[in-house]
Amino acid sequence: MFLINCPFCGEREQSEFKAGGEAHIVRPKQPTELSDDEWAEYLFMRKNIKGVQFERWNHVHGCRKWFNMVRDTSNDQIKAVYKMGEKPPIK
């Protein structure tokens, strides 16, 4: 339970949002040339970090826009929110 500052709508309650998992996983340009191991790595393997994690969220009950968030998964503290395609403001 926390508040999220949607980059488009402003501060809203987390229940208006849908989590979209780990961010910045790039879809391989040519999936047909990957080995099964590489495809599984892209599709299923996750860092699942305890600590600062980069993730995707969707304001599904509001503007329905996707955006990125940096959050500490050990205490749910949000470090930063930034739009899709932008560089993360922190490392």
Place this chain on the structure above:
Amino acid sequence: MKQLRDLSKQKIGVVAAGHSSVIANMAGLKLPLESKPLQALVSEPVKPIIDTVVMSNAVHAYVSQSDKGELVIGAGTDDYVSYSQKGSHDIVEGTLNAILELYPIFSRMRMLRQWGGIVDICPDASPIISKTSIKGLYFNCGWGTGGFKATPGSGDLFAHTIANDEPHKLNAAFNINRFVSGDLVDEHGAAAVAH
């Protein structure tokens, strides 16, 4: 991150539930897991009212009564990765909504305790009892929202896997390689929710 190759003469079996990925990351290994809070609630004790475990996949609720008379209530996980051991209020609300749908009589019950446990969920909602790409490192994880009743059996099979460096035929399907081969165990399709 540098991945370990071989633990040489040692063998390590990891059974760390919600924190499996944290241990795996230490060895430079990524697992197909996401860790999420699963909340449960315990009510004040009352006289015997239900003598069985009740689980509804239709309204998504779980309730049973403990020997001390408390109702033990649970439901689904939050949808975001978190190790904070506390979930969202709207999940509690949804859980209790579902319980009251089944048992309106519980509407005046007071809840004594509420907590969030961290569960590690596989993409196919089935566990992993398996060798890994690192020789000598074994994982028993991915039990997600289920698992309690399977604990003794899974321990037996995990011990067999470690001792022989090969899975028992009962846990052969639950190898980590199924995410590469595509031979997934379709538990989501079979059970829909809790199991």
Place this chain on the structure above:
Amino acid sequence: MLNYNHTIKEEKSYQGLQMIEMKPVMKLIVRGKKREFLSAIGKSLNMVLPTKANTSTQSEKLTALWLSPDEWMIFSNGVVKENTNSYETETLLNKNISKLDLGAVVDVTDQFVRINLKGDKIYNLFQTGSPFNFNDFRNKTGSVTQTILAKIDVIIHNQNRNEVNLFVRRSFSEHLFAWMNDSASRL
């Protein structure tokens, strides 16, 4: 309005709260990103679309609600007289927007139900089933928010002090109205 059956049959009145469906009201969703899209809408309708988040603009006949950086809802202020499913505004926008590939225009008249609420208890009602903080919203005429009410997606527009328009998907409207009545009766 061909073969259109209204889901909400009656006006409901409580101490400090009146609720009624405004019908039939034309509703359109317009989407577009280009600068030319915004200016074409402006010229066609003689009004500008709001570009500031959570706000609205109004002309004599129409109101435009901000829904997202590239999405707006336009609805007619008054009820539509004709018994028809085609609207002058839609035809005009189809010609000046869709046909020129500047954006998309979708008629959502029958998809959304517009409920008008009046009274000083509106926000007490919302508080019983929404996670949204209405403190700033209620003091600013023209404010718009999309949020959840009783687990249902809604669009809420602050029309005047103590008067709001609430848009809800038609298939959810009957249930939401029943919930609102139930909740209002206990305020």
